[in-house]
Amino acid sequence: MKLVLLGTGCPQVDPLRMGPAILIHAGGRRLLFDCGSGVTQRLVQAGTKGAEIDALFLTHLHSDHVVDFHQLLVSSWHQGRDKPWKVFGPPGTIGFVERSAALWKPELDIRVAHEKRPSVAGLDVEVKEFADGQTLRGGVTVTPVKVNHDPFPEVYGFIVEHEGLRFVHSADTIVWQPLIEAARGADCLLHEVFIKREMRPIDGVRTQEGIDAVASYHTLSTEVGAVAAEADVGMLILNHFVPTRFDRDALVADVRAHWSGPLILGEDLMAYDLATRTLQAGGATVAFAR
Ligand SMILES: [Zn+2]
Numbered sequence: 001m002k003l004v005l006l007g008t009g010c011p012q013v014d015p016l017r018m019g020p021a022i023l024i025h026a027g028g029r030r031l032l033f034d035c036g037s038g039v040t041q042r043l044v045q046a047g048t049k050g051a052e053i054d055a056l057f058l059t060h061l062h063s064d065h066v067v068d069f070h071q072l073l074v075s076s077w078h079q080g081r082d083k084p085w086k087v088f089g090p091p092g093t094i095g096f097v098e099r100s101a102a103l104w105k106p107e108l109d110i111r112v113a114h115e116k117r118p119s120v121a122g123l124d125v126e127v128k129e130f131a132d133g134q135t136l137r138g139g140v141t142v143t144p145v146k147v148n149h150d151p152f153p154e155v156y157g158f159i160v161e162h163e164g165l166r167f168v169h170s171a172d173t174i175v176w177q178p179l180i181e182a183a184r185g186a187d188c189l190l191h192e193v194f195i196k197r198e199m200r201p202i203d204g205v206r207t208q209e210g211i212d213a214v215a216s217y218h219t220l221s222t223e224v225g226a227v228a229a230e231a232d233v234g235m236l237i238l239n240h241f242v243p244t245r246f247d248r249d250a251l252v253a254d255v256r257a258h259w260s261g262p263l264i265l266g267e268d269l270m271a272y273d274l275a276t277r278t279l280q281a282g283g284a285t286v287a288f289a290r
């Protein structure tokens with residue numbers, strides 16, 4: 001099982017950290033998790049196209065996680081996608097996909113009529129809304145785990161299992177015991193992080209009250225190490241950095257206060273192979289102890 005970080009950012013615009021999206025290669029399948037801003041460009045950079053994705057899983061419907069859905073649909077069709085999309089998402093996903101389709105229908109009708117491509121099957125979307133703990137099987141096993149991102153409703157992390165390997169994706173959440181239980185002994189935990197010291201009020205942009213409110217539904221840099229330690233995971237990878245630019249040494253120190261195991265600060269286009277415990281990033285290959 002191999003994990004590719006396509007986007008490690010958040011709503012903040014940063015060319016080095018696109019919106020949230022993760023690609024998993026497992027059992028010959030390509031599974032995409034979220035489709036934040038820039039996902040289609042990063043897929044091409046990662047050597048995959050939207051045309052080749054077997055299934056799209058959505059953690060939740062916050063805009064930073066789904067904003068490029070229509071771009072993914074159209075660009076994949078342009079790449080020759082000739083099979084319907086399979087989208088698995090939380091309650092509300094059917095409505096989201098229907099509203100997106102309604103918004104773009106007049107434009108898409110003209111496109112389809114004039115572009116005269118060989119198939120329109122790639123524009124079809126089959127949506128299934130999942131429930132907490134409902135296992136989805138198809139060569140690779142994916143199990144949603146409801147997390148806590150209140151006041152935003154219906155947010156799910158995922159457990160992905162294949163050939164004895166277990167990957168756990170936190171999605172956006174506060175420190176949440178059911179997620180820690182799901183991650184217990186996992187080969188790899190990918191976790192979001194909010195670095196509060198880096199967030200200062202800026203006149204006309206953000207207030208301390210707003211920063212406190214957003215921090216209250218994420219996991220702080222001073223907390224995430226304890227999550228990994230309690231779950232006793234084989235690898236901790238951080239992503240969904242808020243903000244996207246930060247003092248790396250200070251972040252490592254925050255995490256190291258509680259977690260002495262292997263730690264990766266994620267970057268866009270990093271790839272991590274769970275079986276070989278090998279990381280590929282920016283031309284470097286790092287092999288971790290097994
Ligand atoms: Zn988010």
Ligand SMILES: [Zn+2]
Binds near residue numbers: 060062149152172
């Ligand atoms: Zn969110």
